[in-house]
Amino acid sequence: MKEEIYELLPPKIKACFLNQRICAKDLQEIRFRLGQPIIIKYKNKEYFLSKCGGFSTDDQNLYELTQKEMRQVLEYISNYSLYAYEDQLKQGFITLKGGHRVGIAGKVVLDHEDIKTMQYITFLNIRIAHEIQGCGDKVFPLCRKNNKLLSVLIISPPGCGKTTLLRDLIRLGSSCGQTIGLVDERSEIAACYQGVPQNNIGIRTDVIDGCPKAQGFQMLVRSMSPDLVAVDEIGRKEDVDAIEYGLHCGCGVLATVHGNSMKTIPYYDRLKNLFQRFIFLDAKNQVGHVSKILDEEENQILC
Amino acid sequence: MLKLIGCILVILTGCLLGFYKSLQEKRKLQQGYDLKRFLYLLEGEIRYGLTPLPDAFEHIAAKTSKELKPFLVGLSKALKEYQSERFFYIWRKKIKEDLQPFMIEKKFLDPIVSLGESIGYLDQQMQLKTIMFSMEQLEDIMYDLKDQVRKNCKMYQILGAASGILIVIFVL
Numbered sequence: 095m096k097e098e099i100y101e102l103l104p105p106k107i108k109a110c111f112l113n114q115r116i117c118a119k120d121l122q123e124i125r126f127r128l129g130q131p132i133i134i135k136y137k138n139k140e141y142f143l144s145k146c147g148g149f150s151t152d153d154q155n156l157y158e159l160t161q162k163e164m165r166q167v168l169e170y171i172s173n174y175s176l177y178a179y180e181d182q183l184k185q186g187f188i189t190l191k192g193g194h195r196v197g198i199a200g201k202v203v204l205d206h207e208d209i210k211t212m213q214y215i216t217f218l219n220i221r222i223a224h225e226i227q228g229c230g231d232k233v234f235p236l237c238r239k240n241n242k243l244l245s246v247l248i249i250s251p252p253g254c255g256k257t258t259l260l261r262d263l264i265r266l267g268s269s270c271g272q273t274i275g276l277v278d279e280r281s282e283i284a285a286c287y288q289g290v291p292q293n294n295i296g297i298r299t300d301v302i303d304g305c306p307k308a309q310g311f312q313m314l315v316r317s318m319s320p321d322l323v324a325v326d327e328i329g330r331k332e333d334v335d336a337i338e339y340g341l342h343c344g345c346g347v348l349a350t351v352h353g354n355s356m357k358t359i360p361y362y363d364r365l366k367n368l369f370q371r372f373i374f375l376d377a378k379n380q381v382g383h384v385s386k387i388l389d390e391e392e393n394q395i396l397c
Numbered sequence: 398m399l400k401l402i403g404c405i406l407v408i409l410t411g412c413l414l415g416f417y418k419s420l421q422e423k424r425k426l427q428q429g430y431d432l433k434r435f436l437y438l439l440e441g442e443i444r445y446g447l448t449p450l451p452d453a454f455e456h457i458a459a460k461t462s463k464e465l466k467p468f469l470v471g472l473s474k475a476l477k478e479y480q481s482e483r484f485f486y487i488w489r490k491k492i493k494e495d496l497q498p499f500m501i502e503k504k505f506l507d508p509i510v511s512l513g514e515s516i517g518y519l520d521q522q523m524q525l526k527t528i529m530f531s532m533e534q535l536e537d538i539m540y541d542l543k544d545q546v547r548k549n550c551k552m553y554q555i556l557g558a559a560s561g562i563l564i565v566i567f568v569l
Contacts, residue, residue, distance in 0.1 A: 101479060102479075104482075162482070165482070166482040169482060169483065169484065169517075170479050172449070173449035173450065173451050173452075173476065173477075174449070174450050174451070174476055174484040174517045175448075175449035175450045175451075175453075175517050176517065176518070176519070176520075177443065177447070177517070177519065177520050177521045177523070177524050178443075178447045178448065178449040178450075180447070180520055180521060211519075211520055288452070
């Protein structure tokens with residue numbers, strides 16, 4: 095189903111992907127910059143689209159993205175309805191069907207001090223979502239106690255597989271009998287389409303889709319009585335407040351955060367007391383490599 | 398006796414023809430109301446659901462008149478298949494294929510066609526204002542048409558009956 099991403103490309107570029115048999119399963123991202131070469135990340139390596147329609151690491155004779163093609167991609171990713179993504183545009187991304195995320199940059203229009211919208215969108219980064227069922231099998235037993243999943247924080251720099259691991263932990267926890275509430279602010283984890291999850295997130299998972307984390311967290315705790323609440327990419331004060339609120343209500347938390355080490359994560363002083371397992375990821379050998387797992391005492395239980 | 402039955406049948410046929418023509422006149426106005434209702438529903442989808450256009454057309458197709466249904470279903474399908482780089486091209490093509498053939502009053506199509514030029518562009522407010530503008534244009538056309546339709550209805554009914562009678566007089 096990842097091939098659906100090719101439908102969003104201008105016909106000429108789409109034909110190059112299909113002719114070169116670029117397998118969407120191994121494709122990580124496609125970068126479009128107006129008047130610049132098209133760059134893809136494929137099997138952890140960077141390739142350029144050349145004028146003759148092939149992909150190579152050589153940066154000579156490259157195909158450059160035209161204004162018309164940029165407009166085409168924008169029309170396609172927004173379903174001809176850019177207005178429907180106003181809120182997402184303000185945050186600089188659009189989530190597509192299937193959970194793929196398109197990062198957007200251009201000229202920002204301000205309304206006083208708030209971002210109103212984005213105009214002259216000239217930079218796009220399509221990140222292909224990869225659901226890897228079973229990637230959490232190894233860490234899952236280490237994150238359990240008395241057959242219950244503990245509160246887990248997944249820490250890594252961008253692009254190391256945090257969301258993929260979180261999705262699999264949700265699936266595993268849900269399949270093992272725990273009710274999980276998922277606040278999917280960017281529709282990346284469950285990849286809901288018209289409210290129905292497109293990814294496997296287990297049979298006991300309730301999803302609140304497109305809702306800000308802090309509000310969604312409270313809504314789930316109050317209404318769906320989850321054993322655990324899962325959120326992606328925490329980092330603001332209100333996110334940490336919501337997690338504290340959930341823990342005080344007796345719910346566990348599964349979350350991800352950007353960082354390299356314990357001390358570099360935002361609100362370290364507060365977060366270190368809220369979780370019982372800290373999973374560190376890197377992309378050393380491959381994306382999603384677990385570098386270490388710490389317990390609540392910050393002792394290594396896997397390295 | 399046969400003559401009498403024949404006369405009655407001729408007059409009745411004339412009346413029916415007149416009645417049929419007057420119904421067609423009324424349908425002309427009804428089509429305007431249907432288009433206006435479609436715009437109201439579209440406005441609701443955008444205002445309250447921020448629904449993307451392909452999904453909005455699909456939702457509206459289930460609620461709107463039978464005549465508009467093929468147009469909306471076809472449009473939604475074409476948009477989902479990314480059949481063209483610009484929304485307006487698909488919009489115009491579908492109007493020509495699915496809407497134009499059965500529209501009695503072609504004037505109604507002008508505001509609908511021009512709606513496609515600016516919808517989908519910029520923010521929610523822009524969409525709502527564009528739809529409101531098209532609705533006003535439709536209303537203006539309907540206002541001009543209302544009196545004409547009322548007069549025509551009466552005229553067709555009277556003409557129908559009169560032509561029946563006239564034929565009977567000529568034949569007799």
